[in-house]
Amino acid sequence: MSTDPHALFDAWLAEATASEPNDPQAMCLSTVAPDGRPSARMVLLKGHDEGFVFYTNLESRKAGDLFATQVAALTFHWKSLRRQVRIEGAVSRVSDAEGDAYFATRGRDSQLGAWASDQSQPLDRRETFDARFEAIKARFDGGPVPRPPHWSGFRVTPDRIELWQDRAHRLHERRLFTPDGQGGWTEGLLYP
Template identity: 55%
Template sequence: MGKTTLTFGEIQLPADPFEAFGIWLREAEAAEPNDPNAMALATVDRDGLPDVRVVLLKGLDARGFVFYTNFESRKGEEILASRKAALNFHWKSLHRQVRVRGTVEEVSADEADAYYASRARVSRLGAWASQQSRPLADRATLEARVAELEAQYGDEPIPRPPHWSGLRVVPSEIEFWHDGAFRLHDRFRLVRDEADESGWSASRLYP
């Protein structure tokens, strides 16, 4: 696609969807009051019933969109079973959203270790303490488990749990949506070229 630009109303974005997304994300970081990296993550269970929840984007490059989770959680189990997911970013103050669909791969152990080490110490303890998505009798039980682990590790390094790591959504398509007057929105869908994974084809959609 060379130097082709995509036009969203009066806004021009580069043809590379990751570069274009990065521009919008940086603008969201300056405008959104809280969690501009929040994204709705949609998965499907073994019965074909969809699930959706909000998680935080923690990595972005030309390979895809990265978040971290407990692999024994519902979302972890659903993704590892299907290896597919969808994302939606909605920046209300900017009247924009980005939709992503694709396959899912695990990040490398080195990537996961580096991110885990960057987390607050209590968050690292929480990754061990939480049996995510499973029934919990009361909050006191969780807090007691965190306290036990804090006493166990003291000032020692806290290793990354084997069931806690990162997942990368590798997009096959990305859609950019910009609010327009009278619901005449701008929508552009970029689809990955199967013959050239670095190439993308763009098309404008009816709102």
């Protein structure tokens, strides 16, 4: 058994990419507001290094929670593999260079949508957003679409990673990894 949870995650993600019918990079991002109110939503993993990276509108509810508390939890669930990964840790913004590099890989309509959307804010009717999208499309017609200043990414640097594997009769295997304080990880098991 590997004691590097990042290597195990990469192996499981590779298997999920081969077996999951839709969005194997989908993860539930759980945040908490300063008043203690929890919130969860699905986002897509866009990078994995020492942390887990995703991108969003910096004026969204999720970003507000992240700026306020600087912690988050992530859950991956791969039903076809009967596995899940739970991650908890500190949150930091990605660098502008990372944000620019990822934004440049997005499809043009997704880039335009990042400019047109006031994510998480009330919308009076769909036609309002559609009109904004068309106006942004005209604004950048024929040219590149730069990353909006209100759009970037976050990295969740884990201080807890749990790999869960389904077993018969609900006798699951739960492996918990926590930092050992010396750049490595300590592994333990949890009761199912």
